[in-house]
Amino acid sequence: MIRTVVCEKEGCSGNTFFLETQGNNLVLTCEHCKGKYEFDISYYDFIILSNCSKCNNDTFKVFRDTEKEGIYAKCVECGSTPEKIYIDSDGIQVSYEAKLLNDIKEIMYLLEQRICNLEVKLQDLESSQGILEESLAYINRYLVEKN
Template sequence: MIRTVVCEKEGCSGNTFFIETDNNNLKLTCKNCGSQYEVDISYYDFIMLSNCSKCNNDTFKIFRDLDKEGVYVKCAECGSTPEKVYIDSDGIQVSYDIKLLSDIKEVMYLIEQRVCNLEMRLQDLERGQSTIEESLAYVNKYLIDKV
């Protein structure tokens, strides 16, 4: 279930916030009264900037997914998401395209390793089959010689 975050201060029912990413937390500041809240966003691999990616607005509506414990942020003016800066595996800020390319390279490397492991196992099986065939040939020759 997704719920809109509303300011908890008594007498304030604001649902638009200024946002700021600090370490692994999203700092929310109520536009109406200035109350501040923090939301853990350590599960995301990006940092949200404090302005809209389309209209450059700085106020947002915040939504919490109670089932998945996720946070969704939408611009209060146009409904777009805030600008995002992605962090690669080395902790360097990169664009989404570069992060996606890096993730694809990592997956390709893992696939290559698995294929290599399968090739080695296949070679072992082939060697085992050759040994079995040679053994059967000796047994067959032994049986023919004894009869």
């Protein structure tokens, strides 16, 4: 369930916040009373910046998914999301497209590895089948000679 984050300080019911990323935490600062709240965002593969990606505004309404533990922010002026910086597996700042391409390459490499493993197992099965056929032929010849 997605819920709007509301300031919990006594006498304040503000629901607009300034955003700041500190390490693996997203720090929300209430626009009205300056109360601070921290949320763990270590599961995201990007850093959230403190300004809107469209209008450069710095105040956001923040929503929290209680089931999946996700945090979503929406600009109070235009409704867009905050700017994000994507970090690749080497820790280098990249565009979303470059990160997506890198992720696809990684998945393709893993698929190629699995296919190679399957090919090796298939060759093992083929050689095992050959040994089984030879064994059955010897057993059959033994049974024929015995009778």
